[in-house]
Amino acid sequence: MAYKTIVEDGIDILVVGAGLGGTGAAWEARFWGQDKKIVIAEKANIDRSGAVAQGLYAINCYMGTRWGENNPEDHVRYARIDLMGLVREDLLFDMARHVDSTVHQFEEWGLPIMRNPKTGTYLREGRWQIMIHGESYKPIVAEAAKKSADKVFNRICVTHLLMDDSKENRVAGAVGFNVRTGNYHVFKSKTVICGAGGASNIFKPRSVGEGSGRTWYAPWSSASAYGLMIEAGAKMTQMENRIVLARFKDGYGPVGAYFLHLKTYTQNGLGEEYESKWFPELQKMVGKEYLDPEASHLTHRPIPTCLRNHALISEVNAGRGPIHMVTMHAFQDPHLEEVGWENFLGMTVGQAVLWAATDVDPKYENPELTTSEPYVMGSHATCSGAWCSGPEDISPPEYFWGYNRMTTIEGLFGAGDAVGGTPHAFSSGSFTEGRLAAKAACKYIDDGKAEGIVVSDEQISRRRKEIYTPLEHYKIYRNEIVAGDVNPHYINPKQGLDRLQKLMDEYCGGVTVSYMTNEKLLHIGLKKLKILEEDLQSIAAKDIHELLRAWELKHRHRAAECVTQHTLFRKETRWPGYYYRGDAMKVDDENWHVLTVSRRDPNTGEYTMEKAPCYHLVGEDE
Amino acid sequence: MPTFVYMTRCDGCGHCVDICPSDIMHIDKTYRRAYNIEPNMCWECYSCVKACPQHAIDVRGYADFAPLGHSVRVDRDEEKGTIAWRIKFRNGTEKDFLSPITTKPWGQAIPQLAEVPGPSQEMRDSQLLYNEPKYIRMDDGGLHTLETNGLKMKKGVYY
Ligand SMILES: Cc1cc2nc3c(=O)[nH]c(=O)nc-3n(C[C@H](O)[C@H](O)[C@H](O)COP(=O)(O)OP(=O)(O)OC[C@H]3O[C@@H](n4cnc5c(N)ncnc54)[C@H](O)[C@@H]3O)c2cc1C
Ligand code: SF4
Ligand code: SF4
Numbered sequence: 001m002a003y004k005t006i007v008e009d010g011i012d013i014l015v016v017g018a019g020l021g022g023t024g025a026a027w028e029a030r031f032w033g034q035d036k037k038i039v040i041a042e043k044a045n046i047d048r049s050g051a052v053a054q055g056l057y058a059i060n061c062y063m064g065t066r067w068g069e070n071n072p073e074d075h076v077r078y079a080r081i082d083l084m085g086l087v088r089e090d091l092l093f094d095m096a097r098h099v100d101s102t103v104h105q106f107e108e109w110g111l112p113i114m115r116n117p118k119t120g121t122y123l124r125e126g127r128w129q130i131m132i133h134g135e136s137y138k139p140i141v142a143e144a145a146k147k148s149a150d151k152v153f154n155r156i157c158v159t160h161l162l163m164d165d166s167k168e169n170r171v172a173g174a175v176g177f178n179v180r181t182g183n184y185h186v187f188k189s190k191t192v193i194c195g196a197g198g199a200s201n202i203f204k205p206r207s208v209g210e211g212s213g214r215t216w217y218a219p220w221s222s223a224s225a226y227g228l229m230i231e232a233g234a235k236m237t238q239m240e241n242r243i244v245l246a247r248f249k250d251g252y253g254p255v256g257a258y259f260l261h262l263k264t265y266t267q268n269g270l271g272e273e274y275e276s277k278w279f280p281e282l283q284k285m286v287g288k289e290y291l292d293p294e295a296s297h298l299t300h301r302p303i304p305t306c307l308r309n310h311a312l313i314s315e316v317n318a319g320r321g322p323i324h325m326v327t328m329h330a331f332q333d334p335h336l337e338e339v340g341w342e343n344f345l346g347m348t349v350g351q352a353v354l355w356a357a358t359d360v361d362p363k364y365e366n367p368e369l370t371t372s373e374p375y376v377m378g379s380h381a382t383c384s385g386a387w388c389s390g391p392e393d394i395s396p397p398e399y400f401w402g403y404n405r406m407t408t409i410e411g412l413f414g415a416g417d418a419v420g421g422t423p424h425a426f427s428s429g430s431f432t433e434g435r436l437a438a439k440a441a442c443k444y445i446d447d448g449k450a451e452g453i454v455v456s457d458e459q460i461s462r463r464r465k466e467i468y469t470p471l472e473h474y475k476i477y478r479n480e481i482v483a484g485d486v487n488p489h490y491i492n493p494k495q496g497l498d499r500l501q502k503l504m505d506e507y508c509g510g511v512t513v514s515y516m517t518n519e520k521l522l523h524i525g526l527k528k529l530k531i532l533e534e535d536l537q538s539i540a541a542k543d544i545h546e547l548l549r550a551w552e553l554k555h556r557h558r559a560a561e562c563v564t565q566h567t568l569f570r571k572e573t574r575w576p577g578y579y580y581r582g583d584a585m586k587v588d589d590e591n592w593h594v595l596t597v598s599r600r601d602p603n604t605g606e607y608t609m610e611k612a613p614c615y616h617l618v619g620e621d622e
Numbered sequence: 623m624p625t626f627v628y629m630t631r632c633d634g635c636g637h638c639v640d641i642c643p644s645d646i647m648h649i650d651k652t653y654r655r656a657y658n659i660e661p662n663m664c665w666e667c668y669s670c671v672k673a674c675p676q677h678a679i680d681v682r683g684y685a686d687f688a689p690l691g692h693s694v695r696v697d698r699d700e701e702k703g704t705i706a707w708r709i710k711f712r713n714g715t716e717k718d719f720l721s722p723i724t725t726k727p728w729g730q731a732i733p734q735l736a737e738v739p740g741p742s743q744e745m746r747d748s749q750l751l752y753n754e755p756k757y758i759r760m761d762d763g764g765l766h767t768l769e770t771n772g773l774k775m776k777k778g779v780y781y
Contacts, residue, residue: 030735031752044643053643054667065766066759072766073773094749097766101757110726135698135705136723144732155645179645210624211684212662213644219663220644250687342719345707349694350666353681356711357688393749394768435751443746545659548645617773 003182005464008151011189012036013441016158016174017043017224019050020427021416022195023145024434030148032442038149041156041176041187044220046142050197051218052427055135057346058257060426062103062130063096067121072096073618075128079424082304084290084574084587086238086595087383088421089617090390090399094436095422095429102432109140126260135346141431155179158224159551160463161192161232161412166454169233170410173455175463182544184464190450191411191441195434198377198417199223201497202560204505204512205373207250214350216245216252217375225418226376227555230562233602235387235408237420237595237612240566242374243382244515244578246312248325249368253351255325257343262330266369268320278311285576286587305381309371309577317514323369327362337363373511374579376563378417379430385420387597396615403444405437411450413437421595470541470550477540490540493549496532500557503528508564509579518583522568529561566596569609624661624684625670631678632656638670638679672698700728
């Protein structure tokens with residue numbers, strides 16, 4: 001094959017994936033490593049890549065300590081109850097104590113943050129969210145990253161991490177290919193900060209055909225952060241904690257600003273309030289610690305998001321759908337109407353297009369809500385990802401191995417969706433985590449931990465061969481058939497994705513089974529995933545673009561396998577509304593008030609599962 | 623809502639190809655104009671629409687749930703620092719919106735960290751990030767620790 005091999009050597013910090021986490025890492029790395037070589041490898045164009053490509057209308061994580069609004073421990077309490085007790089409080093507290101400085105920086109860079117005209121403080125959407133005009137959020141943070149990096153490689157799909165051949169379990173860079181030229185890229189680096197984002201499309205989406213890209217999380221969120229780290233043998237945590245979102249139907253327009261700022265509310269198809277009806281029964285299942293509507297009412301302690309989903313799902317299953325968002329009152333106020341529309345235009349344009357196409361004007365008609373297919377991610381209101389070290393000054397011993405946000409692989413750090421245990425980080429928190437990881441990576445290098453890294457030619461050529469195999473398969477077998485994509489020797493990436501989504505949906509608790517699964521189903525799912533893995537060895541790509549899709553699929557498959565293993569391990573329904581274990585419906589605090597941790601052995605492919613203690617650093621009272 | 627390109631407007635400049643996060647805007651070899659090669663991987667993020675100097679790219683709602691006869695058009699103006707939207711419903715109703723996209727001139731407000739004085743050893747040993755604690759509170763406050771916030775560690779208690 002005529003593709004060139006391009007080697008970038010002597011890198012100190014390689015940032016893989018420059019979304020909000022990666023841009024934060026690249027930016028901050030320059031301050032702590034003024035003499036260091038910082039390189040970015042990004043699958044798309046850094047100016048519009050990642051989950052924030054089209055913009056955001058809110059920053060969902062801002063303390064406002066400066067205005068006396070919240071302290072970091074308030075945020076820990078909030079995220080903890082929302083995740084039904086199970087979070088890494090050290091990582092959460094650490095993110096929260098730094099996040100305000102990130103947001104203040106954004107404002108200095110030109111991000112238009114709305115202000116409350118009366119108090120002069122940032123205009124809040126809710127207790128944690130502030131409102132922005134965020135169409136250019138991504139280009140702004142990209143500029144910061146570009147100013148700090150020595151080199152930015154756009155359009156590189158990173159497929160594997162490189163490992164040190166002189167010392168086991170130490171990272172040594174990454175490899176991938178350019179999705180335009182097809183060239184093979186080798187990045188030899190002392191440290192890697194992985195910010196390659198979360199996972200959409202591992203479960204079957206609600207839309208079909210042309211519409212299947214209309215998911216809530218971006219279709220290019222290909223689970224690469226997980227695929228890369230799991231494949232290299234990093235420990236993962238809370239991968240069973242996939243998220244299901246209540247959103248406007250079909251367009252997946254976010255509901256946050258609607259609930260919090262516009263004060264809209266939901267009702268069933270009969271025009272009734274339905275949520276509270278489900279709570280008494282649900283309380284028996286999850287316990288009063290997690291669902292106490294009375295206490296929530298008195299103290300403003302939120303009701304966990306998954307439990308509100310549960311009420312929505314149950315009401316629809318009871319035949320009283322559709323669920324409506326009551327917008328008709330709020331939209332009579334022209335200011336609120338404008339906020340309602342701009343919220344979509346700046347964040348989920350598809351929702352505005354859908355309403356225009358179907359003549360739904362929320363001023364005169366209450367739009368429908370639905371629950372999405374599940375997603376796997378570490379930065380939104382959920383916390384799947386790598387098992388990382390916390391900061392020195394606050395982490396208990398089990399959570400600390402030297403360098404903040406370092407995974408269990410030496411020199412490999414995470415940020416944003418890649419890091420497990422830190423829900424409710426969102427965009428600002430992801431950027432902050434990138435900053436924290438960058439500082440720690442510099443320290444790791446300065447402490448001499450990256451000395452003597454060796455990357456053998458064998459490793460480099462082995463990966464090269466592996467990466468282009470799908471093109472080879474196509475070339476070899478293509479001419480055995482007349483035309484079309486039906487071939488006895490291979491499947492193409494679209495066919496493979498369809499299979500992955502179908503089996504995850506049916507065996508691991510997707511929409512068509514109302515998010516329900518059990519041990520037996522999960523075992524079948526794992527068996528089918530194994531066979532799919534074998535077939536993925538024979539995947540065929542007809543061009544470089546399909547090669548990109550093939551590798552995205554491999555990363556998605558690996559993440560899906562890990563999710564299934566975790567779901568099987570946790571024998572309880574910790575998050576009803578996100579998924580249900582039909583054979584273990586109750587929350588079981590006695591056995592499962594723990595974090596789940598997995599490791600896939602890179603040589604054998606076997607998973608080892610363990611429980612890790614859940615420490616609480618923050619007391620209950622405010 | 624995947625994108626499509628108007629044949630008469632596109633001049634094949636490739637800006638859309640350069641920006642699409644999904645790698646699906648490609649130049650057709652015969653016509654030398656851009657088109658969406660994989661509509662079912664389009665997130666209607668509008669990155670390409672905003673980037674097209676000819677306003678040649680438009681969007682139509684996804685066939686599996688959106689009827690024909692609507693449009694949502696955009697004009698992003700970096701010089702003015704604004705973005706303008708026009709929504710046209712199937713029934714002909716129109717709505718217009720205008721928002722700011724930045725408060726500063728492009729490319730100037732963000733400093734080069736290579737040029738600011740480097741960190742001292744004390745800062746390296748602390749938990750501080752660049753420009754903290756100044757940036758956290760914009761006053762004299764320091765960084766939060768468990769002690770300053772009066773917190774203690776407990777294992778396995780739930781709330
Ligand atoms: C519709 C929507 C609404 C949201 N609303 C809000 C909100 O209002 N407020 C808020 O604060 N947050 C919001 N979020 C969440 C926020 O966008 C995410 O939490 C944040 O972007 C996660 O950052 P990240 O760096 O982990 O991932 P991303 O920003 O997704 O970055 C991942 C990067 O990795 C790259 N990449 C992926 N695979 C590879 C590979 N193999 N090789 C190289 N590069 C790769 C991608 O191209 C991308 O640039 C929203 C998200 C969505 C989708
Ligand atoms: S940016 Fe516009 S004019 Fe340029 S190639 Fe794309 S569609 Fe054509
Ligand atoms: S709308 Fe976004 S995903 Fe779709 S073609 Fe344009 S840039 Fe690509």
